[in-house]
Amino acid sequence: MAASRALGGRGGSDRARPVPEPDGADTAAPAGPASDPRRSGIVRSYGVAVAGVAFGLLLSLTLEIPPLLIPAIVVSAWYGGMGPGMLAAVLSIVGSQIVLAQPSYTLRIATLDHAAYLLVFSLTALFVAWLTATQRRTEVALRRAHGELSQRVSDLARANERLHGEMMGREQAADALREAQADLAHVTRVTMLGEITASIAHDVSQPLAAVVINGGACRRWLDADPPNLAEARAAAERIVEDANRASQVVRRVRSLMHRQVAERTSIDVGELVRDTVALMHGELARHHVAVRTELREGLPPVAGDRVGLQQVLVNLMLNGIDAMSESDDERRWMAIRTLAGEAGGVVVEVEDAGRGVRPEDRDRIFEAFFSTRPGGLGMGLAISRSIVETHGGRLRAAPNEGAGTTLRVSLPAEPGGGA
Amino acid sequence: MTPEEPVVYVVDDDASVREALSSLIRSEGLHVETFASAEGFRAHPRADAPACLVLDVQLPGSSGMDLPGELSASEAPIPIIFITGHGTIPMGVRAMKEGAVEFLTKPFGDAELIGAVRQALQRDRAARGERAELAEVRQRWERLTPRERQVLALVVAGRMNKQIASELGAAEQTIKVHRGRVMRKLEARSVPDLVRLVERIAGQPWAADAPRRAEGRSLAGPDDAGPGPSYPRGRSAGGSSD
Numbered sequence: 327m328a329a330s331r332a333l334g335g336r337g338g339s340d341r342a343r344p345v346p347e348p349d350g351a352d353t354a355a356p357a358g359p360a361s362d363p364r365r366s367g368i369v370r371s372y373g374v375a376v377a378g379v380a381f382g383l384l385l386s387l388t389l390e391i392p393p394l395l396i397p398a399i400v401v402s403a404w405y406g407g408m409g410p411g412m413l414a415a416v417l418s419i420v421g422s423q424i425v426l427a428q429p430s431y432t433l434r435i436a437t438l439d440h441a442a443y444l445l446v447f448s449l450t451a452l453f454v455a456w457l458t459a460t461q462r463r464t465e466v467a468l469r470r471a472h473g474e475l476s477q478r479v480s481d482l483a484r485a486n487e488r489l490h491g492e493m494m495g496r497e498q499a500a501d502a503l504r505e506a507q508a509d510l511a512h513v514t515r516v517t518m519l520g521e522i523t524a525s526i527a528h529d530v531s532q533p534l535a536a537v538v539i540n541g542g543a544c545r546r547w548l549d550a551d552p553p554n555l556a557e558a559r560a561a562a563e564r565i566v567e568d569a570n571r572a573s574q575v576v577r578r579v580r581s582l583m584h585r586q587v588a589e590r591t592s593i594d595v596g597e598l599v600r601d602t603v604a605l606m607h608g609e610l611a612r613h614h615v616a617v618r619t620e621l622r623e624g625l626p627p628v629a630g631d632r633v634g635l636q637q638v639l640v641n642l643m644l645n646g647i648d649a650m651s652e653s654d655d656e657r658r659w660m661a662i663r664t665l666a667g668e669a670g671g672v673v674v675e676v677e678d679a680g681r682g683v684r685p686e687d688r689d690r691i692f693e694a695f696f697s698t699r700p701g702g703l704g705m706g707l708a709i710s711r712s713i714v715e716t717h718g719g720r721l722r723a724a725p726n727e728g729a730g731t732t733l734r735v736s737l738p739a740e741p742g743g744g745a
Numbered sequence: 746m747t748p749e750e751p752v753v754y755v756v757d758d759d760a761s762v763r764e765a766l767s768s769l770i771r772s773e774g775l776h777v778e779t780f781a782s783a784e785g786f787r788a789h790p791r792a793d794a795p796a797c798l799v800l801d802v803q804l805p806g807s808s809g810m811d812l813p814g815e816l817s818a819s820e821a822p823i824p825i826i827f828i829t830g831h832g833t834i835p836m837g838v839r840a841m842k843e844g845a846v847e848f849l850t851k852p853f854g855d856a857e858l859i860g861a862v863r864q865a866l867q868r869d870r871a872a873r874g875e876r877a878e879l880a881e882v883r884q885r886w887e888r889l890t891p892r893e894r895q896v897l898a899l900v901v902a903g904r905m906n907k908q909i910a911s912e913l914g915a916a917e918q919t920i921k922v923h924r925g926r927v928m929r930k931l932e933a934r935s936v937p938d939l940v941r942l943v944e945r946i947a948g949q950p951w952a953a954d955a956p957r958r959a960e961g962r963s964l965a966g967p968d969d970a971g972p973g974p975s976y977p978r979g980r981s982a983g984g985s986s987d
Contacts, residue, residue, distance in 0.1 A: 527830075528830050531830050531851055531852070532759045532761065532762055532830065532851070533761055534851075534852055535762055535765075535830070535851035535852040535853075536759070536761035536762045536764075536765040537765075537852075538851075538852035538853070538854070538855075539762065539765035539766055539768075539769050539852070539853075539855060539858070540764075540765040540768065540769075541855075542769055542854060542855020542856070542858075543765060543768040543769035543771075543772050543855065545855070546769065546772035546773070546855065547768075547772050550772065554772075557768060557771070557772065560768070561765070561768050564761065564764060564765060564768075567761070568761050568765075571761070611758075
């Protein structure tokens, strides 16, 4: 600290930041505990200058070698900075003139040679003092810069660490969010299935009833005298078909029922639509809704979570059915089409002829907990939109020219899939 | 198909169930006709044979529940066996009120259905016999002239010829002639026979006019309050004494 001020350094702002000072500062610190370490440092610096020159003069005098004054100047300037250095130089010039030059112990300059020598020596002394002090100052500044730099580097490292920690935290939060979304999607899916339980039960019990009846018929044909094997075989074949049909329904429902991690697979959207319409067949019939599917051939597959996308379609269809709950039977129809989307993507449209969405609600239907249904949870479209968006797609609603609404799901092309 | 071979009609929107029912009923040697909708069944001309209807009550479109009402209001109602995916008690009650023979909830056993079909056909056979007999009676009834119907009404009300003659302002002899013609035309051998015939006719839409127009008197006459079954016997005694 003392040295930095003594060297004409910019003390004030640096005070908080300790700069390593191998000489000066460390030795200056113990002197004058609380009084003024800075002043004692200055005094010490100048003392070193005076002592150094005196020692140099003494050595030169006894050993009769002149150049020992220059190291004294160097030491003074190095130790004390510009002020003490200059003092040492001036003392050296004066001292050498008085002590060493002939005639001794006078300031008189006897010869021209001596004058020249004195001039050169003076310039050299001053120059050496200035050079050393400057070098010293530069070095100190450099050291301080280095210190600042390493401080900054460690700050940066710390900041980096903090950022890394934050990033981890954010990743964990994102994971937790994904988990929560999956949970929510699952819950809404189960709720959704709850809404269509009656028709699912019907879809399962119809083929099962047929199995039981066919079983009885088969037995009767075999018990007949003579047994009618052709009829019995036909009945047995129908049993197999019906049992398969029932298990298909169960399979469709079970895949939606499961709480499973979203897995990305390659999905044929047309097949997904057909499967979903099959699942919804009973529900559509129960509400007397006629459904028309228009599936474009040769659409590229999309990458995604099949269960999630099926949930979206079921949800859109349920909304459509609900929108037509007050319509006359002949106004109850729904169209589901697949089209080619932008950039090799695929679009699925679910169009209904229902009551439509009020203009003021158009922006709100995708909000969570917004429902126009009295018993509606208001999660369906919000979840659907978030599912579509995790697929990198978009879900939008548009009023039809006539009655009803068209919901449009755009899904991007499968990355790497020939678009 | 001979006119007497019974027919079982099956109306169910589910093709599998329809085929299964058809096979099961055919295995009993019965003739089956299947329909996917109530409309299809309505549009189909029905055979003149004992029949019954196996009806799924959850038909889409025009509800299967409308069909029983229509059928029971028709001229030749046939017994109905209701089958349902998930029957509720009110549904069952309504079905029974509308003349269901049986209300079966899927899945049901083959014996249950066959039993119900047999019972229904039996019931329809009886109903058809009843209807045929009634048609016969109607034919006989329609042979009567208005005057003869007046006389008939008073005869079954227990009036003597003399009373009838004075009520109608005619000679007793004329009444006797009318009475003889009535007996012949209705193919009745005695007054109790006549009373039974009139009982059959009573309440039929095509016979609503005649017997009651006889001076606004009901068939039961003075004994109006008396229990039904005792009525013919009591009158027959009076009639035969004449």
